[in-house]
Amino acid sequence: MTTPFEISARLCAGFADQLRRHGVETSPEQTTALYAALHQLDRVRLRDLYLAGRVTMVGAREQFTAYDAAFRAYFLGADGTGATAVAVSRPVAVAESRSPEPTAGTPSARPAEDADDEVDHARLTPSDIQVLKEKSFAAMDADERRRAAALVRTLDADLPRRRSRRRVRAHRGRHLDTRRSLRAALRTDGEPIRLARRRNPTRERPITFVVDVSGSMAPYALAVLRFAHALAHAGHRVEVFTVGVRATRITEQLRRTCVDAALSRIAAAVRDWDGGTRLGTSLATVLDRYGGHRAVRGAVVVVCSDGLDRDDPAILATAMQHLHRIAHRVMWLNPLKGDPRYRPLQRGMAAALPHVDVFLPGHNLTSLEQLCAALAAVRRRSA
The missing domain is CATH 1.10.150 (DNA polymerase; domain 1)
Structure with a gap:
């Protein structure tokens, strides 16, 4: 049959x-x-x-x-x-439907949809894309968040590099490979015809995201986590921490290929999502546990927070001073900076800002593109 x-x-x-x-x-x-x-x-x-x-x-x-x-x-x-x-029918036609999507609060896997993100992206005109890029994540409805998530996956970053301490074989290099040169000389009666060389290759620096998951940061934190997931699955070395009432390392949860499955695992692991903010204490905990790890030392650290901290500003200032000393670059994404009238006068933001190399807004897709441009600029300066 x-x-x-x-x-x-x-x-x-x-x-x-x-x-x-x-x-x-x-x-x-x-x-x-x-x-x-x-x-x-x-x-x-x-x-x-x-x-x-x-x-x-x-x-x-x-x-x-x-x-x-x-x-x-x-x-x-x-x-x-x-x-x-x-x-199989020709030509391919996609029926569009609308399904309820989770709010900008706790991350979770969204239900199945008939219309896929790539087709929706293809239907957007350049002007529609520009409007979507300028719109704040907090002001997006469910359909706009879905389209924005598809655009986030297209972003990539040109991260700075550093010289590795481990030497490898090379045709040309600053260092003489004595062992290989002597072995080669055995084939020519002990006469070293050609000297083997070794060099120190360059490798990409890790990028570490420290994401504030307090109630005021929920929609922006989701977008940054999607961006971190895209970078991780583009082959970059990515570490991710959430900070709120406590600090949580979620790098392992973000390794899932499906971004929605990764967000579901993050929701189960992060107990203080949409809670309060003790940014200084949480950041100090990250530095105490991972200050000597490649996740922080020599890495590009991106802090995403609005700076509304309930801790003593001195705690945050001390932690940021320590972070700035051991990290390669410290960047800060503040969604409030998207407002032209914003001034960093909050106690937490004022205490952290002197130890920040790059201060950017983090409220929309354009700000994530600015972050990619800032990372590329750091790489050019490092080169």
Whole structure:
């Protein structure tokens, strides 16, 4: 029995929803990948559909059993009979729908959507993109946050580099490789015909985000975490800490390929999300635990906070002075700076500002682009 049916965005999104019911976390990016993979073929057999879904929608071997159950339930039905061939329509059309999305508070995995982020991005005109880039994260609705998240994934940073202490083989270098030169001389009766060299290669400096997750920073913290996730999965060395009532290292949670799954794990790990602010104490805790780690020493540290701190300003000033001494550069993103009338007169911000190398707004996509430009400028100065 064959029952050909049409591959559509709605069908792929429905399958993703079925997978989530069986405990397999999926994201709109994975749904888009399945949709694009199936449209590479004019006619897809059931086995092709099964394998394409397993490659694009499953992130761990332990989920294969749940994936098989979801596939049988969605495509074969309860009686085990279903389609053996799938017709793919041309041209590709994506049906647009709107699904409820979480608010700008605690991060969580958003529900399945028929319209994928890449298609939505393609539909935006240059003027629409510019308006979206200038709009504050706090003022965005659910649809605008989804489109902004797609734009955040396109950002990349040119990070500064430093010379490594470990030497490697090289055709040309400042240092003589004595051992290799002597071994080569054995082949020429002890006469060193060519001297081997070694050099110290350069490697990219780590970038560390210290993100304030207090109540006033919730929408901006989510955007910065998405940006950090994009950098981490672009191959950069990224460390991330959240600060509020306490300090929490969330670098491991951010390693998940799916950004929504990563945010869900962060929500479970960060106990003080949307709480109070003890910025000075939290930052001092990070320095006490990781002051000698590559996450801080010699790294580019980006602090994202509005500076509204309930701690004694002297604690924050001492911590920032220590941070400025051991880090390569200290940058501060303050969403309040997006207002032209803003002046850093709060006690916490006034205490931290003398120890900050670059002070930028952090309220919209344009400010994240300015951060990328500032990182590139640091690299040029270092070179």
